Amino acid sequence: MRTIYKICPAAAWREAERHGVFRGSADDVRDGFIHFSTASQLEGTARKHFAGQTGLLLIAIDADGLGEALRWEVSRGGESFPHLYGELDLRHVTAVQDMRARPDGHHEIPELAP
Template sequence: MPTIYKICSASAWREAERRGAYTGSADDLRDGFIHFSTAAQVAETARKHFFGQTGLFLIAIDAEALGEALRWEPSRGGALFPHLYGELDLGAVTAVHDLRARSDGGHDVPELAS
């Protein structure tokens, strides 16, 4: 089971739990898809897009459970990133981790499955 990851605010995730689906961040809504990262991409995504932010969760998702709505498309440096065209059904979520901020603004990324 390939695992992909989403970084989001705790408040946005709590709202998704209440609704039963995650519809995406403001950036996701603007771009028309939900941005995800592979295990190897999470640390750089956190640094580039979430530096200095607190109150974040790292959501682990079973990529296969997303079906054809998940597409792998080139992004940063030409690397392929997973993009979901539609809502994230919470049934595909395998784990929710705290993404702890350090005093230097970076984050402690937990050991992740690929």
């Protein structure tokens, strides 16, 4: 199983849990796909897009279950990032963890699945 990750405000994630599907953040909707990161990309994603924010969750997803709707596309720094063209069915979620903000505004990345 390959694991990919989504950083998400807790309120938005709780809404997804009520509906059984995550349709993406405002940025995802604007871009036409749900942005994900690999374990090695998480710190950069958190620093660039979530610095200073509190109340965030780290969502772990089984990438292998997403099928052809998941595409790996070149983005920041020439790296390939996972993008989901469609809704995320929550049955593919393997873990939900709190992301604690440090006093410097950056986040502690929870222990990740191998």
